[in-house]
Amino acid sequence: MRLEDITIGRCLSQGWEAFKPFMWLAIGAYALYQICAYALQSIPVVNVLFFILAYYPLAGGLYTLFLRIITRESPRLEILFSGFAGNWARWMGVGWLLVWYMFVATVACAVLPAILAAAAYFAFGEESAIFIALLVFACLGYIVLFISVTMRWLFTFYIAAEGATARAAIAQSTEMTRGIKLKLVWITLVLGLVGASGIIALGVGLFFTIPLCIFAGFVLYFDVKRLKIGGGIDSQPQSSQEPPTPLCNE
Numbered sequence: 001m002r003l004e005d006i007t008i009g010r011c012l013s014q015g016w017e018a019f020k021p022f023m024w025l026a027i028g029a030y031a032l033y034q035i036c037a038y039a040l041q042s043i044p045v046v047n048v049l050f051f052i053l054a055y056y057p058l059a060g061g062l063y064t065l066f067l068r069i070i071t072r073e074s075p076r077l078e079i080l081f082s083g084f085a086g087n088w089a090r091w092m093g094v095g096w097l098l099v100w101y102m103f104v105a106t107v108a109c110a111v112l113p114a115i116l117a118a119a120a121y122f123a124f125g126e127e128s129a130i131f132i133a134l135l136v137f138a139c140l141g142y143i144v145l146f147i148s149v150t151m152r153w154l155f156t157f158y159i160a161a162e163g164a165t166a167r168a169a170i171a172q173s174t175e176m177t178r179g180i181k182l183k184l185v186w187i188t189l190v191l192g193l194v195g196a197s198g199i200i201a202l203g204v205g206l207f208f209t210i211p212l213c214i215f216a217g218f219v220l221y222f223d224v225k226r227l228k229i230g231g232g233i234d235s236q237p238q239s240s241q242e243p244p245t246p247l248c249n250e
Contacts, residue, residue: 019069019212032080037055094156105149155177
């Protein structure tokens, strides 16, 4: 696997090949995930407890199920709730440690742009063209810094779905994304647009496009894993007459 072989087209095509045989299972699981999340988030007090205690195990179960689909390891709908069965503490650790890292990154990346904007305000006033230009520059600088820092944790949930602890998942994701963040930003941006395109079909299309993009994300993860540390996914599409083989090499 070469870096130039990792493309948005490959991610989507291979993601589709993984998604297609288990389409209704994936769509049903994602729909159930959204129903559970929406129902619990609509109840006062319960919504806070859900976010604190259950959101990340539920999301972890979804990623675990999609991993089992892409590796053809007996995927079943009940795996959606596997994040609560002996894995609750691990997924809580993954989720909340990532939240903490993101918070620190947000604050750290905002400091320099905020200082620049404040200095420009006191020096030139809020109606000055120089202040407005520096404010725009500060905002763009924050966005660039934030993306650059947070992209290192892009694969955290994918790695955790394979059984890694919170710290191990974050550390491995940091190592895997080193030196290729710009390419990953481009690919994830396009995947995000593809996922959001489901809104066009009265929002119902999201139940198709978002699962597809999660599979494409797994393809991206396994390709980068193959590039950086060995392992990966089979680049050859499976024949419909042959039994599916795992796309992921352990």
